[in-house]
Amino acid sequence: MLKSLRVPDRLFQLVMWLVSFVFAGFLIGLGAKIVADLPRLETRLELDQFADAAALSNARASQREEESRRQALTDQRQLAQQQLVAARNAYRSAHDAYENWLRTRTATTDPRQDPQVLARTAELDTLKQAERRAQVTVEQLDRDLTTSFQGANRARDDERRLLEAAQGDYDRALFRQQLRVFGARLALTLPLIVIGLWLVVRKRRSDYWPLMRGFVLFALFTFFFELVPYLPSYGGYVRYGVGIVLTAVAGHYVIKLMRRYLAQRQAAAQQSEEERRKRVGYEDALKKLASSICPGCERAVSTTGQAPANFCVHCGMKLFDQCGHCSTRKNAFFHYCPSCGTGAQPA
Numbered sequence: 348m349l350k351s352l353r354v355p356d357r358l359f360q361l362v363m364w365l366v367s368f369v370f371a372g373f374l375i376g377l378g379a380k381i382v383a384d385l386p387r388l389e390t391r392l393e394l395d396q397f398a399d400a401a402a403l404s405n406a407r408a409s410q411r412e413e414e415s416r417r418q419a420l421t422d423q424r425q426l427a428q429q430q431l432v433a434a435r436n437a438y439r440s441a442h443d444a445y446e447n448w449l450r451t452r453t454a455t456t457d458p459r460q461d462p463q464v465l466a467r468t469a470e471l472d473t474l475k476q477a478e479r480r481a482q483v484t485v486e487q488l489d490r491d492l493t494t495s496f497q498g499a500n501r502a503r504d505d506e507r508r509l510l511e512a513a514q515g516d517y518d519r520a521l522f523r524q525q526l527r528v529f530g531a532r533l534a535l536t537l538p539l540i541v542i543g544l545w546l547v548v549r550k551r552r553s554d555y556w557p558l559m560r561g562f563v564l565f566a567l568f569t570f571f572f573e574l575v576p577y578l579p580s581y582g583g584y585v586r587y588g589v590g591i592v593l594t595a596v597a598g599h600y601v602i603k604l605m606r607r608y609l610a611q612r613q614a615a616a617q618q619s620e621e622e623r624r625k626r627v628g629y630e631d632a633l634k635k636l637a638s639s640i641c642p643g644c645e646r647a648v649s650t651t652g653q654a655p656a657n658f659c660v661h662c663g664m665k666l667f668d669q670c671g672h673c674s675t676r677k678n679a680f681f682h683y684c685p686s687c688g689t690g691a692q693p694a
Contacts, residue, residue, distance in 0.1 A: 363557040370561030375568050381535070392521050397513035406509065409502035417495040424488040431481035438474040445471055529574075536574045539566040612644070623664060632680040636666060642680070 395403060445467050543566030546559045553559060623643045632642040639648045643664035650656040655676065657667045668679045675686035682691055 366557045367561040367564060370558055371564035371568070374562065374565035378535075378539075378565065378569050378573065392517065392524060394510055394513055394517045397516040397520065398509045399513075403506060403509050406502045406505040410499055410506070413495050413499035413502060417492060417499065420488055420492050420495060424485060424492065427481060427484045427488055431478065431485050434474065434478040434481045438471070438478050441467075441471055441474050532574050536566075536569045540570055542566065623662070627680070629680060629682075633678070636678055636680070641666065 539562075543563040546563055550556060550559050627642040635642045635645070636648075640646070641648055641659040641662060641664060643659060644662040646659070646661045648656050648666065649660050655667065657676075658665055665679045667676055669676055670684040670687060670689055670691075672689035673684065673687040675684055677684055677686070683689065684691070
């Protein structure tokens with residue numbers, strides 16, 4: 348479209364688009380600051396808020412106590428296990444030494460060594476008892492650890508049941524909060540969308556349209572990036588409902604515009620070529636003919652064989668004629684001949 352305009356006009360159009368984008372950018376920045384503060388109107392909800400506070404606190408305290416107790420028992424068991432290994436090794440070492448000495452004593456059969464037999468046997472009994480006490484200590488610590496694990500599991504189960512019971516209330520409260528935040532965002536963005544639609548419908552020909560266009564871009568950005576991502580998804584009803592309403596409204600206007608366009612085309616088909624030619628703007632005619640489209644009926648320019656397409660085969664509008672001075676074939680909408688510069692004769 349810009350190629351059909353004069354160079355200053357093209358620069359002006361680009362500058363106006365730049366103004367629109369800059370204006371929209373500042374509006375978006377201001378809107379983002381405002382919208383970003385909307386969620387602060389609501390406090391952050393936690394699942395714990397909807398559970399029995401006392402029971403939940405007791406369950407978590409029990410977990411902490413059992414966790415601390417289990418850590419202490421684990422440390423004690425490691426020490427007891429080391430003591431058991433040491434006692435077992437001491438007994439085995441003493442037992443092996445006793446066996447070797449006993450074989451020597453049997454070989455010599457010296458009755459003077461009988462007291463030593465009794466003493467060594469008593470020493471082995473003492474070491475065996477120490478090993479047994481260490482084994483009992485480890486077994487008791489294992490039982491205590493098992494009890495601690497069971498207590499922690501019961502506390503976790505209690506916590507899980509309390510949170511599961513609170514989940515329904517939490518979900519409902521969270522949904523209501525999301526609706527409130529969405530309502531606040533909707534209250535902010537809906538007027539912007541309405542104003543933007545009104546500007547598009549009523550003010551597109553205004554001298555201040557570049558600024559209004561910037562506002563429209565801002566409204567679209569606000570809708571798609573500040574409102575749509577926060578649509579509540581509870582069952583998809585709100586999201587699909589909004590989509591249905593927007594689609595119905597957009598479809599209504601598109602159908603009206605299409606019917607109006609078709610009515611205009613039908614009315615134009617009943618007019619003479621001179622009347623239809625007067626309705627075609629100069630720049631619009633040049634742009635459409637450059638794209639091989641008839642400015643009158645907006646259909647593709649067609650021809651048969653080698654015959655030049657001087658007229659539209661669909662509506663009969665003259666597209667090309669000859670210069671009255673040099674007979675050069677030219678665009679029928681040119682104001683001057685591109686070959687000799689002679690002014691075009693009025694149709």
